[in-house]
Amino acid sequence: MxxxxxxxxxxxxxxxWTLDPEVTFLNHGSFGATPRCVLELQSQLRAEMERQPVLFLDRTLRGKLDQSLAAVGSLLGTSPKNLAFVPNATYGINSVVKSLDFGPGDELLIVEHGYGAIIKTLQCVADRTGAQVVLVSIPFPVESPDEIATVVISALNERTRFVVIDQITSPTAMILPVKPIVDACRERGIYVMVDGAHAPGMLPFNLDAMAPDFWSGNLHKWVCAPKGAAVLYVRPELAQRIEPVVTSHNFGMKFPEEFFWTGTDDPTPYICVRSAIEFIAGLxxxxxxxxxxxxxxxxxxxxxxxxxxxxxxxxxxxxxxxxxxxxxxxxxxxxxxxxxxxxxxxxxxxxxxxxxxxxxxxxxxxxxxxxxxxxxxxxxxxxxxxxxxxx
Ligand SMILES: Cc1ncc(COP(=O)(O)O)c(C=O)c1O
Structure with missing residues (x-):
């Protein structure tokens, strides 16, 4: 067009949309906003859950989650077996960082335009393990995506153990060149996690082709699912290493099984993801x-x-x-x-x-x-x- x-x-x-008509709402990026039809489905699901909670949460939930996760897999270009629902990208990234072992002298790298809560997550793990957070400053204004990739790749060294790279930065809304950075990390045996918080629904991309070790992105932002819907991808070879930050009944079953139950919660945002995807696909x-x-x-x-x-x-x-x-x-x-x-x-x-x-x-x-x-x-x-x- x-x-x-x-x-x-x-x-x-x-x-x-049900947004307040008195407000000029130009901040979809922070928390998303959900179309009325998806909110109506969520209300119906909640009513169904309250009519017979055990039937809903114990007996029929898994089938509904599997269907919704299959739609996410098709959207993001990977098998649903490599994916687990998480309430938000912060939870997904925390689960990965806190599942891995780091020690004194290890470097955990993130760009300065990275999301504040994720920088703090790395700092929290660094404080506990003696590792160090390395903040890489990227050229801004930027002249070419290669410039950013070169700066990040040059900061990798023998101490670098973990890299978080934003697919889209929060403060500057910039698309970063994740592929060359992912490739460089994998060639060097450095764990690489893509922070895709804003990417699903904003950019077309394929997780299998991107091939990071880990990736997490929100579905409540640009896929317009209800709040509390995000997804975590783990490369199949690393599935045994990753646990959710909360331990519950599925302990010992590793990724993605452990993520299917992390204690009683409202699973309706996850179930609604499929209809949010269908709604946007309809447009x-x-x-x-x-x-x-x-x-x-x-x-x-x-x-x-x-x-x-x-x-x-x-x-x-x-x-x-x-x-x-x-x-x-x-x-x-x-x-x-x-x-x-x-x-x-x-x-x-x-x-x-x-x-x-x-x-x-x-x-x-x-x-x-x-x-x-x-x-x-x-x-x-x-x-x-x-x-x-x-x-
Ligand atoms: C780049 C980035 N990472 C992580 C997050 C955290 O998202 P959430 O609060 O849904 O966990 C955001 C939120 O805007 C973000 O922009």
Missing amino acids: DNPIWGADWAQVRAN GWARVHSHNHALARYGRRVVAELIGGGLPVPDSTEYYGSMAIVEFPSKVKFKTIEEARAFQGRLYERYRIEVPMMVIDGRSLLRLSAQVYNAPGQYERLGEALRAMLK
Whole structure:
């Protein structure tokens, strides 16, 4: 489609969400948002569970989970045998890092644009084992994906035992060149985990072709499943090494069996994943990807123009997908993340516009999300509101 963001059919698509019409919601990236039909299914499943909890949780749950996991396997290009549901990417990544043995002198590597909670997870394991966290700073603004791969690969050495590489960074919304980094780690016998928190549903990719040791990604973000749905991939040869962070009845059965029961919980987000995938597939994955990218591209341009801001990420689908950042003009300098959040809060209070702001490498940024329920006018509204606030 040449111009995929305007059209009557997108207005109809928007009606499928239950988002507050008073709010200009440009932050799908943080927690996702789920279409009404999937939420209705979740309510039905919860009602079914409450009518006969033992039948639901003990006797029929596994079949429902298997069906949903098969749909995830088809979407991500791997066998469902290599996958387990987890409540979120943080849980998936924690399970891997805490299953492996590290010792004094070992290096656990992550890029500086990595997600804060994951950097802390590595720090927690490093503190317990005497390992060290190595934060690699990546060129920003970047001139080519090769530049990033080269910097990360050059930081590998004989002490590097574990690498986490983001498929899409959280603060800068950048797609990172994971494949050459995965290959370099595997050639050197270094464990490599891809943090795919934002990737499912935003980018087309194939896990078998990517072939990392471990990967975890959220389904509650860009697949639009209910909150508390994510997935962990473990390369079959490593399945015996990985346990969930919570030990329960399936202890000893290893990956993925142990993940199927980690104590009583509400499994309806996992069961609903299949219908979330079907919902987006009904709109057309390629059409959704191109709509969302075109809208993010439009949004970042219009906001940058209205506030006199910068675009530090190159204009290409190679660098960003359905999220994009805009740099504030030089007169706006958030000194701390708290200052950025305070400004974000004032924008919300005055204009009911939800958009995250952050500081990275001393640059003050905002991150736009574009999902099928968003419309071009919302970014124009954001740009006008910011312009008024910055006067
Ligand atoms: C890159 C990255 N990793 C991990 C996470 C954690 O996701 P969750 O809070 O769902 O575990 C996020 C959340 O936005 C993220 O952006």
